Amino acid sequence: MGEKVFLTVRPAERDEVFTDMVRIHRSHRIDSDNNIIPAGKVIRIDHAGKHAFAIARGLPDTIARYPEKDRVILMDEFMRQRLSVSSGDKIDRRGITSASQLERILWYLQATNPAVHVPAWLAVISIGLGVLSILLSLALASSSAQESFDIDFSEVPTVHFPTGDQIVSAYPAFEDYSFMLFDICDAFDFTIDSGDCLIYPMNASIGGNALATVVDGNKVIVYDRALSPLVGYEGAEMIIAHELGHHHCRHLGRSVDPRHELQADAFAGAAAKLMRRSLEAALSAVSVLDERPSRTHPGRQDRVAAITAGWNDPGAGKACELP
Incomplete structure (x- = not known):
């Protein structure tokens, strides 16, 4: 994980509130194997006994306004509440890890954005409807992905x-x-x-x-x-x-x-x-x-x-x- 680094919590951009996303410079998105966690992946953030899941993205151009430069983590108020932190608090970079497959599913189910968690819960409910509904969902997803x-x-x-x-x-x-x-x-x-x-x-x-x-x-x-x-x-x-x-x-x-x-x-x-x-x-x-x-x-x-x-x-x- 390299040197011990603390990231300063700062508010997310206004248009990124309730998107279940945090912004972290790529140099601080390092997993336990010292590999960079790709942008767009779900991460787990642990801090002072609390944890939260989020999509990781890079820092915006506006980051220059912060004195910490790239040593910041941008998150909205909802994410800060989950971790019990405020703007200006410090988070140990070592608490940022890649989410497991199960944790990625939890992110979908717990997302604050209805466009994410509603389809996720519908997908879970659909499992109970039987194999037929699952096959139908896969067929629809496949046809959508292949739209050319x-x-x-x-x-x-x-x-x-x-x-x-x-x-x-x-x-x-x-x-x-x-x-x-x-x-x-x-x-x-x-x-x-x-x-x-x-x-x-x-x-x-x-x-x-x-x-x-x-x-x-x-x-x-x-x-x-x-x-x-x-x-x-x-x-x-x-x-x-x-x-x-x-x-x-x-x-x-x-x-x-x-x-x-x-x-x-x-x-x-x-x-x-x-x-x-x-x-x-x-x-x-x-x-x-x-x-x-x-x-x-x-x-x-x-x-x-x-x-x-x-x-x-x-x-x-x-x-x-x-x-």
Whole structure:
């Protein structure tokens, strides 16, 4: 867990009252294995014999107004009452842990937001209605999750193109991929309000590829889940970081340049370092890269060098600079 750190309790933003959420800087969301707890995950907060469950998010831009800077925890009045704390009190960071599976269920059931706890209780009640209602709920959830729309890649800007059909059916990304994007944004202190992280993660079958594009004026990252068995979780995270790099470095709509790939690689390496990933983790997706260079992409050796450079100098990687 590292050094002993106390976080100062401060009020949540007005529009985040009764959202069952707390905001903590990513450097203080550390679990018992010294791993960063991803943004969007349910955490348990223990303090002076009290405990509460909440969704963890990063700190907003307005945090600069507090003298403690990143050593704060923002929570609404209801959460403060649960923990018997007031604004200005201190909470030991070691009391913040990842919630267990059962505790995540309890969070849904105890949430103050009716939009969360009412469906949760209805789900619990529905269990008593039998297997038929459960199967029906799963079918409805599945159809909702798979709601898709078509992207015609002959009409939108992108730095990569899918193999095969140019019209692809994409759907909102599964939870893991969305959390990957949130964690990467969190590492760079990117926010939705600033536009740096106003990006929509999507999944689609695009020939084992991933790409950055813009659809109807919205920045999108499309990731083919067929990549994940090949590169693992950390590899998928680095691929998404690479595509975020294309957006951040403003490569879309520009002439094809292999250096753009190296800049996005360096950006991904920087993301890995800022997320406390090892260099080995930063390079976990290189096995799917072509060894030889092409008109659009450098060879594997040059790309490994760019990722490594970004990992060694995150500031340069974030600035889209190459050594």
